[in-house]
Amino acid sequence: MARPPHLALPSFARWTSVREEVTAVLRGAIVSGEMRPGELYSASSLAEQFGISATPVREAMLDLVKQGLVEVVRNRGFKVTEISEADLDHITRIRQLLEPTAAAEAVPHVAADELAALRGLASAIVDAAAEGNLVSYINADREFHLRLLRAGGNHRLVGIVDDLRAQTRLYGLSALVASGRLVDSAQEHVEMCDLIAAGDARKLRKLMDTHLGHTRREWAGREAE
CATH class of the missing domain: 1.10.10.10 (Winged helix-like DNA-binding domain superfamily/Winged helix DNA-binding domain)
Structure with a gap:
């Protein structure tokens, strides 16, 4: 073979x-x-x-x-496993319906030690993006988002989101590394931490929706709409 x-x-x-x-x-x-x-x-x-x-x-x-x-x-x-473009569009849409609202609802429940852990993960995401280490980027990104959602206490939702994230395909990341633009997307995690610290659930929800939009545009290798 x-x-x-x-x-x-x-x-x-x-x-x-x-x-x-x-x-x-x-x-x-x-x-x-x-x-x-x-x-x-x-x-x-x-x-x-x-x-x-x-x-x-x-x-x-x-x-x-x-x-x-x-x-x-x-x-x-x-x-x-092969996943169609239509399936990927549907997965992203479901995530956009679930994650921004769940993240906003989690804001008042994020304790100081959890926020510190999220900031550490955000830093790891930025470092991985700068180094072009896509596997580390994906894994730190996954842990960041699931950890934030766990703060809301809805473990069924966390499991659903985890399954949806695993079915996502981000074939445009290599091109973003080459252009230096992946760090800009990674930096959004730092902004999320700042919004959590400020208790601004409304702005976090809006940023999370924008962030998830990358999964079927820039991160997927598509042009921004």
Whole structure:
């Protein structure tokens, strides 16, 4: 079997929860477009890149199969699940209906320590954007948004949003890195933290709606409407 293209993946030699970390990184690679539909990926080849055994990688891939992100190709490996442009439009619209309102409702419930954690994640997002590390960018972005929504206390909504985020595809991120524009989008997370600190739920809701609009325009490789 032909070897898959080399991916910019980190080593997990010293990580403790390997299966979960591999799952998170592979999910980020799928969402960011590092791993594309049509390419075959084997657990052994990915494990070699990670610097670990194939077992946790295979387990991680099977977790992603259950989540609908990859499919098993019998006797060959795994491939990323295809998602249509219409599906991606629908996913984004649902997120825009849910997340801005939920984020605004969470504002009065964000404690000082949670805000500090969100600021740390916002900084990590900006750093990853500046470095062009798309997998780290996606994973820090995911944790930021889910952590904010968890403050609202609606865990069912958090689970729904997490599933929707995993189905999103952001194939335009590489071009934004090349142009230096991804840092501008990343900076919106810092602005969100400032609005939370100010208790301005109305402006946060508006910014979140604008932010999510990027998922089917600039971040997807489309021209802004």
